[in-house]
Amino acid sequence: MHTLSTCNLQNLSLDQPGQTKLAISNPCDYAALVMETNSESFSVQIIPAPLPRGSQFPDLARSVDYGRHPAYQTLVTQAGLFLRLRALGSFVKTFTGLLAKRITRYEMIPYDLRNSGGLAMARQGLKNALRLNSPTAPFSGDAPVLASLRDHGIAVVQIDEQAHDRLEAIAAAHFDMLTKRRKERENETRQFEDSRSTVSRTSEPELFDRIESLLHAAGIMDAASAYLGRAVQLADVNPQINDASDSFWRDIFPDMPETPLSPTAYYHRDASGGDLKAIFYISDVGPKNGPFTYVLGSHQADVRRIDDLICEANDHGLSATDRATRSLFAALPKALRRKGSFGNDLEPGSDAARLIAERSWSIEGPAGSIVLFDTKGIHRGGMVEHGERRVITCVLG
Numbered sequence: 001m002h003t004l005s006t007c008n009l010q011n012l013s014l015d016q017p018g019q020t021k022l023a024i025s026n027p028c029d030y031a032a033l034v035m036e037t038n039s040e041s042f043s044v045q046i047i048p049a050p051l052p053r054g055s056q057f058p059d060l061a062r063s064v065d066y067g068r069h070p071a072y073q074t075l076v077t078q079a080g081l082f083l084r085l086r087a088l089g090s091f092v093k094t095f096t097g098l099l100a101k102r103i104t105r106y107e108m109i110p111y112d113l114r115n116s117g118g119l120a121m122a123r124q125g126l127k128n129a130l131r132l133n134s135p136t137a138p139f140s141g142d143a144p145v146l147a148s149l150r151d152h153g154i155a156v157v158q159i160d161e162q163a164h165d166r167l168e169a170i171a172a173a174h175f176d177m178l179t180k181r182r183k184e185r186e187n188e189t190r191q192f193e194d195s196r197s198t199v200s201r202t203s204e205p206e207l208f209d210r211i212e213s214l215l216h217a218a219g220i221m222d223a224a225s226a227y228l229g230r231a232v233q234l235a236d237v238n239p240q241i242n243d244a245s246d247s248f249w250r251d252i253f254p255d256m257p258e259t260p261l262s263p264t265a266y267y268h269r270d271a272s273g274g275d276l277k278a279i280f281y282i283s284d285v286g287p288k289n290g291p292f293t294y295v296l297g298s299h300q301a302d303v304r305r306i307d308d309l310i311c312e313a314n315d316h317g318l319s320a321t322d323r324a325t326r327s328l329f330a331a332l333p334k335a336l337r338r339k340g341s342f343g344n345d346l347e348p349g350s351d352a353a354r355l356i357a358e359r360s361w362s363i364e365g366p367a368g369s370i371v372l373f374d375t376k377g378i379h380r381g382g383m384v385e386h387g388e389r390r391v392i393t394c395v396l397g
């Protein structure tokens with residue numbers, strides 16, 4: 001496990017603020033750049049990943065043998081015909097829905113359009129299906145954000161204090177609302193989704209616009225477009241609060257309370273079809289505040305498209321680890337028994353667990369850090385042991 005480190009700082013003044021034409025020769029170099037939004041200029045530092053770029057990465061979802069796993073083994077052998085048919089039916093239903101989502105690139109449709117439903121959303125879905133997106137703007141291939149994203153699957157930048165303070169002030173009312181909502185659910189078992197809310201561009205244009213202009217000015221939108229090979233847009237803005245009362249990452253197998261928490265708990269790949277996320281740290285994040293953690297190089301895992309789709313389908317309903325969901329998952333045919341959220345199921349001490357530990361980068365950093373990552377790489381975050389962590393997670397679709 002590696003934590004964020006700081007080394008050689010190069011201060012560069014650019015002739016044209018806002019441009020990020022800069023090559024990093026040494027992976028331990030980072031640069032301070034002057035960026036500009038429409039109304040202000042601010043500095044951005046690119047934080048180097050702590051390991052050299054990785055080589056091929058195996059498909060770790062395939063490394064779990066559920067037929068021999070202590071929490072699944074008996075469920076696999078006991079599954080009767082009725083349960084097997086029910087599991088297969090459930091899989092086919094989610095898989096069909098998933099295909100429709102993938103054809104229309106559902107996650108690329110901005111929240112406001114998805115939320116309105118109806119014709120506007122259908123039109124956008126059709127446009128996506130026919131690939132009628134505007135082509136990517138030409139972009140310098142040696143820009144450091146893009147280079148880090150390509151090499152490691154992740155790029156971390158830090159914006160200066162003033163730029164961060166302005167964002168925090170605009171987001172304050174939204175975080176107050178989220179705090180109130182979380183308090184109301186204090187006595188219930190909170191799911192991960194209870195820690196998040198969604199900002200609508202229509203109802204909170206100032207916050208949405210501020211984030212969008214920071215992402216543009218910091219070179220993140222350009223890097224994302226170049227990485228994905230199409231013009232990306234800010235699809236979702238999700239303020240998020242986590243604290244030590246969250247339980248989504250603890251008690252993995254609730255019916256087996258003697259099982260110690262796995263060192264790879266909650267590690268997963270997203271089931272979103274392949275987009276990027278940018279997480280803004282709104283509070284300082286130390287080792288106990290649930291730092292975002294990424295397995296460097298895992299974005300280049302050797303995952304077959306069909307296996308990825310199977311994982312995504314299961315992650316939409318069959319990959320929770322309570323006993324009832326495990327029974328259903330265990331009743332699937334062996335070829336369908338795989339998940340994108342497999343970290344809970346990896347056995348401590350396995351080769352996969354060792355590889356994850358070796359290549360994990362835990363991003364501890366001050367408020368104002370922005371973590372841009374490929375959601376198909378293995379990651380986790382928000383597992384707060386002490387205090388509170390505030391972030392704004394943005395989906396670039």
Ligand SMILES: O=C(O)CCC(=O)C(=O)O
Pocket residue numbers: 270277279291292293375379380381382393
């Ligand atoms: O909260 C975090 O740091 C990570 C959450 C996550 O896995 C995600 O947004 O995809």
Ligand SMILES: [Fe+2]
Pocket residue numbers: 268269270375379
């Ligand atoms: Fe995730």
